[in-house]
Amino acid sequence: MERSGLLKSSRILLVLSGVLLLFIVKVPIWQIELNAPQYPEGLALQIHADGIKGDVEIINGLNHYIGMKTLHNEDFFEFTALPYLIGVFAVIFILSAAINKKPALLFSLSSFVLFGIVAMIDFWRWEYNYGHDLNPDAAIKVPGMAYQPPLIGYKQLLNFGAYSIPDIGGWLFIAVGVIVLSITVIELRRK
Amino acid sequence: MKKLTNLLLIISIITVTFLSACKPKNLNNAVSGDAAAKAYVAPGKYDEYYNFVSGGFSGQMSVYGLPSGRLLRVIPVFSVDPEKGYGYSEETKPMLNTSHGIVPWDDLHHPELSQTNGEIDGRWIFGNANNTPRVARIDLKTFRTSEIIELPNSAGNHSSPFITENTEYVIAGTRFSVPGDDENGDVPISTYKKNFKGYISFISVGKEDGKMDIAFQLQCPGINFDLSHAGKGKSHGWFFFSCYNTEQANTLLEVNASQRDKDFIMAVNWKKAEEYLKAGKGRKQAVKYAHNYYNETTHTAVSEIRNEVTILDTKELKDICYFIPCPKSPHGCDVDPTGEYIVGSGKLAALIPVFSFDKIQKAIADKAYEGEYDGIPVIKYDAALYGEVKKPGLGPLHTEFDGKGNAYTSFFVSSEVVKWNIKDLKVLDRVPTFYSVGHLCIPGGDSRKPSPKYLIAYNKITKDRYLPTGPELAQSAQLYDISGDKMQLILDFPTIGEPHYAQAVAADVIKNNSVKFFKIDENANKYVSKGEGTTKVVREGNKVHIYMTAIRSHFSPDNIEGVRLGDEVYFHVTNLEQDWDVPHGFAVKGAVNAELLIMPGETQTLKWTPDRVGMFPMYCTDFCSALHQEMQGYLRVSPAGSNVPLTFSTGTNMPKEEAATK
Structure with a gap:
């Protein structure tokens, strides 16, 4: 008779993944580093679940030259929803360990991956809007130039080099994805 | 005789040589070869001592x-x-x-x-x-x-x-x-x-x-x-x-x-x-x-x-x-x-x-x-x-x-x-x-x-x-x-x-x-403006207090009218920047004292007494940004008793016809 339950190790890892997710609420998820000749020490934006931290005021001050909108946490509904959403996933993971059924595991993985994709699309959409929605009265206007930072990786924007990479929270997020994916693969191949 | 002449010649050559060897060496020789390397600090590197x-x-x-x-x-x-x-x-x-x-x-x-x-x-x-x-x-x-x-x-x-x-x-x-x-103290020095x-x-x-x-x-x-x-x-x-x-x-x-x-x-x-x-x-x-x-x-x-x-x-x-x-x-x-x-x-x-x-x-x-x-x-x-x-x-x-x-x-x-x-x-x-x-x-x-x-x-x-x-x-x-x-x-x-x-x-x-800048939130100067929204010009009798801010690259206000001859003007300038190494300067034509050099988050005041009716430019003296040269404004001085109203603004005081099309 075929057992429909999960391995004990899979269930422990699921609970662990849920706990790891809770940590993400407290640490920066993503960071955009900016470097320019007159900023040798670099400027950084750190995106947390509940808001943007780092040199926000300085970057806002600089961006008015190119007519970019200033960054304000209250403009992003995401920063209200994100801590709860992460909490929901932690609950889903722990619950599926308790339910101890493959369909629950599959649901956890697919909803988590879907969430990751939607989050990155949303992030790209914000970057696009900030990079393209420029004040026509801006002091510096370079024809054809947009200031959209890279989703991930490096891009030169006028005198600033922008370097966008996951921060601790982002790496944790990826780690959780890899763990849950591995569990799922192992469980599906197990007869 | 010839021998004697030769001898004398030899003696004088020896004497001259000896005497010039006795002359102290040029003191500049005191610097030896590797001195430059010891005092060299490469561009961009910090010194070891203050x-x-x-x-x-x-x-x-x-x-x-x-x-x-x-x-x-x-x-x-x-x-x-x-x-x-x-x-x-x-x-x-x-x-x-x-x-x-x-x-x-x-x-x-x-x-x-x-x-x-x-x-x-x-x-x-x-x-x-x-x-x-x-x-x-x-x-x-x-x-x-x-x-x-x-x-x-x-x-x-x-x-x-x-x-x-x-x-x-x-x-x-x-x-x-x-x-x-x-x-x-009024006693004889002796x-x-x-x-x-x-x-x-x-x-x-x-x-x-x-x-x-x-x-x-x-x-x-x-x-x-x-x-x-x-x-x-x-x-x-x-x-x-x-x-x-x-x-x-x-x-x-x-x-x-x-x-x-x-x-x-x-x-x-x-x-x-x-x-x-x-x-x-x-x-x-x-x-x-x-x-x-x-x-x-x-x-x-x-x-x-x-x-x-x-x-x-x-x-x-x-x-x-x-x-x-x-x-x-x-x-x-x-x-x-x-x-x-x-x-x-x-x-x-x-x-x-x-x-x-x-x-x-x-x-x-x-x-x-x-x-x-x-x-x-x-x-x-x-x-x-x-x-x-x-x-x-x-x-x-x-x-x-x-x-x-x-x-x-x-x-x-x-x-x-x-x-x-x-x-x-x-x-x-x-x-x-x-x-x-x-x-x-x-x-x-x-x-x-x-x-x-x-x-x-x-x-x-x-x-x-x-x-x-x-x-x-x-x-x-x-x-x-x-x-x-x-x-x-x-x-x-x-x-x-x-x-x-x-x-x-x-x-x-x-x-x-080392302090990098002063926190604007902690600025308790009596005449601080913590944002452009709080800038103002206040007349108290013949004293005119201008609460002004500086940020790259404008003053607020930068157009001021209604000052009269006989007034005492106080420019209270707050530098709103919150970053290292971004001072702003402030100078106004005809000031008989000096300029202001204002560190980020700081407020400084320049007293200025107009000595004639006319137009007085003011500008930022510290090269603050690519548009530093645009960081300027005007103050209009009218005769004593003039009824030009006291007004101040930044970016809105346009010619009538242009203002209409905006």
């Missing part, structure tokens, strides 16, 4: 990096500085207030870094005003003057501002003896011996905030107090002063004050003085002196006049002061890192006496006195003397220490630095200076823990050392590497004003505490 150098008659203090000799900053202290608005802005004017009113200049001779347990702690540096006696405290978080205290009963505040090993006190001795401030007294001020320093207060003054015989240093380690609790003019001459001192073979080092037991003070033996004296304090939260200085000091009379109160004979009008008075040896340097002497703290204590216990001078016991020379450095050079002035048992003394007359061993009093090495050296500095060289890598000599004369610049030439410093047995000259660098004493400390002790 060097704080007195500006002498410039009244300021300069900061250099070592070993490069690069000038990092000039800190305005006792003289106005229009470049920084110091002494011109309404906020900084009170810093230069004295009982004589605002004094815009002074003569700063000696910087002294604060210490804890005899080691430099990097919190503050003190400086003395020689002419109108004052002591300043500079905060090394901001490299700005925080506090200035005036000294009553004083004239020529020269033996100052030396400190005790936990910065308990900053000491200031009067160079000129004078009648006390509460006495009638009554010096009867009416003139010397005063030494003990200024207490707040442990946390550094705030200065005159704890007490010692009333001493009417002679000249020249330099001083605190005891340290075993001699903590004592202070040593060099004294000259024990002849009590009041005219032609170069002759009349050089009569006695020996003047004095005065040893002061300040712990004893504290006991007398506690026991209520002090006399309250009515005086008048200014205390000025710059508050970093309100960004405003406040000056108050204080009216009382406590005097301890050292003639009546025994066991505070003792005189030790010291040859030839002593100048430098330096205490070695162990606190045992006190080096006195007679300006015209050809030897250096070294006194022993232990022997001084024993002499006092044994009452080994040769007599009294104006009520103060004079210890026998031999009873206090450890030994003499014989034939070190001519005209010893100042001594610094390396903490390895060696002393380095400057010689003004023979223009050289001489290294000698304290224990056996033997000369170890000598190097020339260019020329006529005054003070010396080794990092921590007057503390308990010197850092003996470099020695800097501060010279009075430069003559042919630099490109000529007319009759007035650069003053200079010279850097020597003293890490080996032999001193090696590695760099010359010009200084501001005339350098006297200096201090140096490892960069790490100070650099990480």
Whole structure:
């Protein structure tokens, strides 16, 4: 008779993944580093679940030259929803360990991956809007130039080099994805 | 005959060759090959030490990096500085207030870094005003003057501002003896011996905030107090002063004050003085002196006049002061890192006496006195003397220490630095200076823990050392590497004003505490504008207060109308930036004072009185951004009694036709 339950190790890892997710609420998820000749020490934006931290005021001050909108946490509904959403996933993971059924595991993985994709699309959409929605009265206007930072990786924007990479929270997020994916693969191949 | 001619020819050739070989080598040869590499600090790299150098008659203090000799900053202290608005802005004017009113200049001779347990702690540096006696405290978080205290009963505040090993006190001795401030000073000058007294001020320093207060003054015989240093380690609790003019001459001192073979080092037991003070033996004296304090939260200085000091009379109160004979009008008075040896340097002497703290204590216990001078016991020379450095050079002035048992003394007359061993009093090495050296500095060289890598000599004369610049030439410093047995000259660098004493400390002790900007939220200036939304122009009678902000790259407001002739205008400019190294400047045409230079998060005020009807441009003077040149505005001045309404704006005051299309 075929057992429909999960391995004990899979269930422990699921609970662990849920706990790891809770940590993400407290640490920066993503960071955009900016470097320019007159900023040798670099400027950084750190995106947390509940808001943007780092040199926000300085970057806002600089961006008015190119007519970019200033960054304000209250403009992003995401920063209200994100801590709860992460909490929901932690609950889903722990619950599926308790339910101890493959369909629950599959649901956890697919909803988590879907969430990751939607989050990155949303992030790209914000970057696009900030990079393209420029004040026509801006002091510096370079024809054809947009200031959209890279989703991930490096891009030169006028005198600033922008370097966008996951921060601790982002790496944790990826780690959780890899763990849950591995569990799922192992469980599906197990007869 | 021909033989004789040949012989003569040969003799004369030999003579000429020999004589020219005898001519001293060009002194420039003193620089050896690897000197440049030792003083080289690559572009973009930090120096290893901060060097704080007195500006002498410039009244300021300069900061250099070592070993490069690069000038990092000039800190305005006792003289106005229009470049920084110091002494011109309404906020900084009170810093230069004295009982004589605002004094815009002074003569700063000696910087002294604060210490804890005899080691430099990097919190503050003190400086003395020689002419109108004052002591300043500079905060090394901001490299700005925080506090200035005036000294009553004083004239020529020269033996100052030396400190005790936990910065308990900053000491200031009067160079000129004078009648006390509460006495009638309208007496014949020739009554010096009867009416003139010397005063030494003990200024207490707040442990946390550094705030200065005159704890007490010692009333001493009417002679000249020249330099001083605190005891340290075993001699903590004592202070040593060099004294000259024990002849009590009041005219032609170069002759009349050089009569006695020996003047004095005065040893002061300040712990004893504290006991007398506690026991209520002090006399309250009515005086008048200014205390000025710059508050970093309100960004405003406040000056108050204080009216009382406590005097301890050292003639009546025994066991505070003792005189030790010291040859030839002593100048430098330096205490070695162990606190045992006190080096006195007679300006015209050809030897250096070294006194022993232990022997001084024993002499006092044994009452080994040769007599009294104006009520103060004079210890026998031999009873206090450890030994003499014989034939070190001519005209010893100042001594610094390396903490390895060696002393380095400057010689003004023979223009050289001489290294000698304290224990056996033997000369170890000598190097020339260019020329006529005054003070010396080794990092921590007057503390308990010197850092003996470099020695800097501060010279009075430069003559042919630099490109000529007319009759007035650069003053200079010279850097020597003293890490080996032999001193090696590695760099010359010009200084501001005339350098006297200096201090140096490892960069790490100070650099990480540097403030980068002031937090705008904490700005408590009475006239701050914390955002462009709060800027305004307010008329109070004929006073017009302009609450203005500066941020890259505009002022708000930048169009102001309705000011009238006869008005007094106050520009209160707040720099809204919250990032390092983004000051804004503010200048307005026809200002008879100076500009403002406003640090991020700070508010400064310029008073301006229009002298004519017309249009007055104003602009930012500190190149702040690519659009710095656009950072400008206009102020319109109308005739007295005009009914032009008071208006102000930024970005909205458009020509009527353009405004309609917007």
